[in-house]
Amino acid sequence: MNFVIIGGDAAGMSAASRAKRSMPDMKVTVLEKTEDVSYSACGMPYNIADENRELDDLVVRKAEVFREKQGINLLTGHLVESIDTNGRSVVGKIQGSGETFQYAYDKLLIATGGRPKIPELPGFDLPGVLALKSLEDGRKIKAYIQVHPVKKVVIIGMGYIGMEMAEALRERQIAVEMVKPGPDLLPWMARDLAGVVEKELKDNDVQLHPGCEVSRIEKSGDKLEVLCKDRSLDADLVLVAVGIKPNSELAVDAGIDTSVGKAIAVNKTMQTSDPSVYAAGDCADAFHVVTGERVWIPLALRANRAGWAVADNVCGKKTKLQGIAGTAVFKVFNLQVARTGLSLEEARRFGFTAEAVSIKSSSRAHNHPGARPVWVQLVGEKKTGRMLGAQMVGSESAAHRINAAVVALHSHMTVADFIQTDLAYAPPFGPVWDPLLTAANQLQKRMQ
Amino acid sequence: MNFVIIGGDAAGMSAASRAKRSMPDMKVTVLEKTEDVSYSACGMPYNIADENRELDDLVVRKAEVFREKQGINLLTGHLVESIDTNGRSVVGKIQGSGETFQYAYDKLLIATGGRPKIPELPGFDLPGVLALKSLEDGRKIKAYIQVHPVKKVVIIGMGYIGMEMAEALRERQIAVEMVKPGPDLLPWMARDLAGVVEKELKDNDVQLHPGCEVSRIEKSGDKLEVLCKDRSLDADLVLVAVGIKPNSELAVDAGIDTSVGKAIAVNKTMQTSDPSVYAAGDCADAFHVVTGERVWIPLALRANRAGWAVADNVCGKKTKLQGIAGTAVFKVFNLQVARTGLSLEEARRFGFTAEAVSIKSSSRAHNHPGARPVWVQLVGEKKTGRMLGAQMVGSESAAHRINAAVVALHSHMTVADFIQTDLAYAPPFGPVWDPLLTAANQLQKRMQ
Numbered sequence: 001m002n003f004v005i006i007g008g009d010a011a012g013m014s015a016a017s018r019a020k021r022s023m024p025d026m027k028v029t030v031l032e033k034t035e036d037v038s039y040s041a042c043g044m045p046y047n048i049a050d051e052n053r054e055l056d057d058l059v060v061r062k063a064e065v066f067r068e069k070q071g072i073n074l075l076t077g078h079l080v081e082s083i084d085t086n087g088r089s090v091v092g093k094i095q096g097s098g099e100t101f102q103y104a105y106d107k108l109l110i111a112t113g114g115r116p117k118i119p120e121l122p123g124f125d126l127p128g129v130l131a132l133k134s135l136e137d138g139r140k141i142k143a144y145i146q147v148h149p150v151k152k153v154v155i156i157g158m159g160y161i162g163m164e165m166a167e168a169l170r171e172r173q174i175a176v177e178m179v180k181p182g183p184d185l186l187p188w189m190a191r192d193l194a195g196v197v198e199k200e201l202k203d204n205d206v207q208l209h210p211g212c213e214v215s216r217i218e219k220s221g222d223k224l225e226v227l228c229k230d231r232s233l234d235a236d237l238v239l240v241a242v243g244i245k246p247n248s249e250l251a252v253d254a255g256i257d258t259s260v261g262k263a264i265a266v267n268k269t270m271q272t273s274d275p276s277v278y279a280a281g282d283c284a285d286a287f288h289v290v291t292g293e294r295v296w297i298p299l300a301l302r303a304n305r306a307g308w309a310v311a312d313n314v315c316g317k318k319t320k321l322q323g324i325a326g327t328a329v330f331k332v333f334n335l336q337v338a339r340t341g342l343s344l345e346e347a348r349r350f351g352f353t354a355e356a357v358s359i360k361s362s363s364r365a366h367n368h369p370g371a372r373p374v375w376v377q378l379v380g381e382k383k384t385g386r387m388l389g390a391q392m393v394g395s396e397s398a399a400h401r402i403n404a405a406v407v408a409l410h411s412h413m414t415v416a417d418f419i420q421t422d423l424a425y426a427p428p429f430g431p432v433w434d435p436l437l438t439a440a441n442q443l444q445k446r447m448q
Numbered sequence: 449m450n451f452v453i454i455g456g457d458a459a460g461m462s463a464a465s466r467a468k469r470s471m472p473d474m475k476v477t478v479l480e481k482t483e484d485v486s487y488s489a490c491g492m493p494y495n496i497a498d499e500n501r502e503l504d505d506l507v508v509r510k511a512e513v514f515r516e517k518q519g520i521n522l523l524t525g526h527l528v529e530s531i532d533t534n535g536r537s538v539v540g541k542i543q544g545s546g547e548t549f550q551y552a553y554d555k556l557l558i559a560t561g562g563r564p565k566i567p568e569l570p571g572f573d574l575p576g577v578l579a580l581k582s583l584e585d586g587r588k589i590k591a592y593i594q595v596h597p598v599k600k601v602v603i604i605g606m607g608y609i610g611m612e613m614a615e616a617l618r619e620r621q622i623a624v625e626m627v628k629p630g631p632d633l634l635p636w637m638a639r640d641l642a643g644v645v646e647k648e649l650k651d652n653d654v655q656l657h658p659g660c661e662v663s664r665i666e667k668s669g670d671k672l673e674v675l676c677k678d679r680s681l682d683a684d685l686v687l688v689a690v691g692i693k694p695n696s697e698l699a700v701d702a703g704i705d706t707s708v709g710k711a712i713a714v715n716k717t718m719q720t721s722d723p724s725v726y727a728a729g730d731c732a733d734a735f736h737v738v739t740g741e742r743v744w745i746p747l748a749l750r751a752n753r754a755g756w757a758v759a760d761n762v763c764g765k766k767t768k769l770q771g772i773a774g775t776a777v778f779k780v781f782n783l784q785v786a787r788t789g790l791s792l793e794e795a796r797r798f799g800f801t802a803e804a805v806s807i808k809s810s811s812r813a814h815n816h817p818g819a820r821p822v823w824v825q826l827v828g829e830k831k832t833g834r835m836l837g838a839q840m841v842g843s844e845s846a847a848h849r850i851n852a853a854v855v856a857l858h859s860h861m862t863v864a865d866f867i868q869t870d871l872a873y874a875p876p877f878g879p880v881w882d883p884l885l886t887a888a889n890q891l892q893k894r895m896q
Binding site (some may be wrong): 010042043050136299300305328329331339368369404406407408413418428429430 | 876
């Protein structure tokens with residue numbers, strides 16, 4: 001069997017490795033347009049923070065290992081230009097030489113990932129206006145900082161990549177200003193929790209300009225100028241971090257269905273609307289375990305897991321993925337910010353009669369040295385009592401505590417049942433009633 | 449209604465407060481034999497570690513608050529000596545004066561807690577041979593160290609209280625040796641994980657003497673001598689930490705049933721074999737959510753939760769507790785040690801066709817600065833695929849990661865379903881595949 005994979009990052013290489021392990025005789029070909037495969041994209045901000053580290057430190061497994069030890073036909077610099085679903089083949093061009101190639105497949109995996117959204121506005125193509133998604137993007141940012149005297153960066157966007165980069169740049173003593181068009185920092189977050197994040201950014205000298213829609217970027221001497229309606233911000237480098245979009249054009253052109261956010265629609269076995277074609281990773285959608293609806297939340301664990309599921313299904317071992325809970329966690333300076341499931345607003349938008357509580361608790365027993373505040377928001381459905389989502393912010397423990405709520409969401413647990421869980425307690429690690437339990441106790445009262 | 453509570457610590461005062469909040473007209477009387485109520489016993493080792501802190505810092509709420517603000521008839525120094533279940537009254541003596549008292553009840557809660565097991569061997573009553581359970585025990589240990597030149601302590605027992613005390617004493621530059629009769633440190637733990645704990649103790653200059661059964665303690669000049677079969681250890685203070693037993697004698701004398709370990713048997717509403725009498729806290733048993741069987745695992749969260757449940761049931765609001773997962777967590781120097789559910793041996797003893805894997809993973813992404821090893825053991829049932837238990841050891845994140853497994857046990861989740869959970873990922877907080885997921889992936893393979 002010919003198993004062809006377009007894209008050699010998390011989803012693509014996970015699928016290739018697992019398929020080759022399951023069925024060593026299978027011909028597995030990976031067509032990757034860049035020279036980079038299998039790297040930890042999420043580690044880039046922390047790598048950029050340290051001028052002594054190479055971006056290549058983030059490579060999880062080298063191309064030679066895939067080729068020589070695993071027997072995968074890994075072809076880098078191979079840009080696929082179209083898929084012929086009737087003839088079951090892909091054609092494309094080798095970067096540099098321009099030579100064309102064609103590969104026939106029995107099963108195809110589209111794992112083309114995503115790319116940063118770049119506003120179609122004047123100046124976003126100027127040198128020094130950069131985005132962060134691929135390893136090559138990371139190299140460009142790091143090289144730019146090395147070559148130019150970068151004293152100040154303006155980050156367009158205040159999502160988690162923007163925040164992680166703000167921390168990385170402050171680590172390197174670079175001034176940071178952030179702009180976004182909307183009025184609210186992290187609009188999906190409970191306002192009191194978002195306030196804690198905002199304070200952390202300000203305490204670390206990050207200047208925030210919400211409600212500031214960028215209209216264009218101009219070059220002004222050695223500097224760049226980011227122009228909004230009522231202000232202009234000068235910068236040595238501008239980072240565009242307003243989100244990503246799925247690389248689904250190849251699939252669309254081949255007549256394959258897409259869904260939310262133009263992500264490629266897949267069923268629970270990762271099959272697209274063409275049964276011989278699978279999709280996985282940042283280019284594909286998923287089912288949400290709380291709503292049961294299709295969502296597009298491109299994150300690393302799902303990409304790896306989906307890659308494995310594709311391999312299993314291609315190898316004849318029926319594997320269904322239940323879906324995602326929309327769990328995300330990030331670090332902003334000394335804060336851990338975590339979420340899973342639905343926010344109160346999302347829950348109401350999906351038709352749930354949702355209630356929520358926000359509480360402030362403690363990372364350790366209240367009288368224990370080093371105890372730090374932990375904020376929790378918990379969302380539940382009044383009618384069924386079911387837990388719908390959780391958010392946490394705190395300088396310790398929030399990133400791992402959230403996982404108890406994640407498992408509860410996968411189990412469709414009620415808040416009343418969650419209250420009964422025998423969560424771990426010892427004074428150095430939390431109050432007797434875990435912050436999540438305190439929130440659940442209060443939410444239960446409100447829902448009655 | 450007259451609601452009488454014997455014992456004024458976690459379970460007793462939780463029940464008293466909640467009953468009074470629910471039904472302000474109810475007469476709530478708490479009979480506590482000591483002068484201490486409502487304190488964090490689990491915080492004692494950390495308090496003892498710091499010579500500048502008073503034990504009273506661990507009092508959660510003062511007696512006056514219960515009496516004056518909450519209207520609870522809280523009587524300290526009141527030792528109950530017997531319960532008349534036919535006449536529905538308790539009688540006892542006031543400490544000091546010796547005056548007798550009698551209180552009639554409509555509903556009674558026995559929340560008498562537990563006390564340290566003290567071997568009935570010569571010398572265990574010598575001055576300087578101390579145990580740790582009540583606040584008064586803590587005061588005695590602290591006072592002894594203050595008054596005597598304590599350079600070395602022998603701890604009899606290697607359970608978690610022994611280990612927490614070892615850390616506390618090393619913090620105060622006191623040499624520590626630990627003895628126990630059995631050959632294995634933490635016998636319930638996977639051997640590779642227990643080895644990590646053993647190394648941590650040794651790295652912190654705690655001398656371990658397993659396989660060493662103490663036959664007696666003798667006074668020898670200014671020192672104590674702990675005598676085993678083949679060796680004797682000198683000490684300035686001996687700490688006895690070989691476990692606790694339930695204070696269930698009052699209940700037994702009143703004809704109330706007990707179960708495992710002579711703990712008072714309660715149903716899911718916390719009722720004893722006498723429907724007017726409830727029991728909660730360290731003196732009462734519980735159902736285990738994995739086995740469905742009665743167990744006696746006295747821990748703080750259960751005590752608080754059971755106290756609340758008693759109050760609800762006494763106030764006519766039917767509340768059932770599902771049970772406990774046997775979750776426990778403790779700190780040993782720089783290690784976090786956590787467990788929930790059954791160990792492999794326990795699972796087999798309960799008749800499960802159990803399998804287990806142990807893995808070593810990382811607390812952060814493998815290439816992330818500061819990543820530390822995390823060890824996980826996961827136990828599952830071959831026949832049903834169900835998850836049965838988890839253990840974790842590591843210098844960061846283990847104490848909070850375990851909670852994902854706790855919720856899975858409460859949900860009777862299979863390992864296959866757990867593998868699908870959307871646990872949080874970001875490089876500062878874990879590998880893409882959470883250590884629990886990596887363990888689950890491997891366990892699933894072994895169970896197939």
